[in-house]
Amino acid sequence: GNSVTQMEGPVTLSEEAFLTINCTYTATGYPSLFWYVQYPGEGLQLLLKATKADDKGSNKGFEATYRKETTSFHLEKGSVQVSDSAVYFCALQNSGGSNYKLTFGKGTLLTVNP
């Protein structure tokens, strides 16, 4: 079945540091890939997505590239801010059949210090 593995946290960085959160997946076919973010006490917000190989999703300075050869979708940001402190979830969605559920990784807690 489908699965998502993302790096265990927590990750603690200083403001303006470079961020990478690794995400790899196992799936049949050609899934769509997503990064969601959960701020403290809130629901999940879509951060970015990519629907086919070599697509790059980007939003708010965050980027991730869909790498089919390495089955990866690593999240990067060049310069993090305190306001980026949150839990980040990598997720995949089936491309076929009738079940378009999201399969999530366990989440990575990011703390950015001033």
Add this chain to the structure above:
Amino acid sequence: DSGVTQTPKHLITATGQRVTLRCSPRSGDLSVYWYQQSLDQGLQFLIQYYNGEERAKGNILERFSAQQFPDLHSELNLSSLELGDSALYFCASSGIAGAQETQYFGPGTRLLVL
């Protein structure tokens, strides 16, 4: 604000009781998904409805049931509650039930079973 609303925000109840969680999807969205977020299991898909019909089932217990009404709002019913049912329950909606469709999440209902 994703446009998905969930009520109540918090719910505290006792073991053996029954509760109903409510979700209103974004205007125009036909598909509703329910997910459970717990510390030990992470984010797990429970069930999906599309335009009033059940479309897919995930790791949903027999004590749990859901439905989607003609106005497209959905309810998740949890009965014979156990301590282990304490979790954050999210509803998500999408326009159709297709691949590559972004799911937009509500703020969640936090259930505490005492």
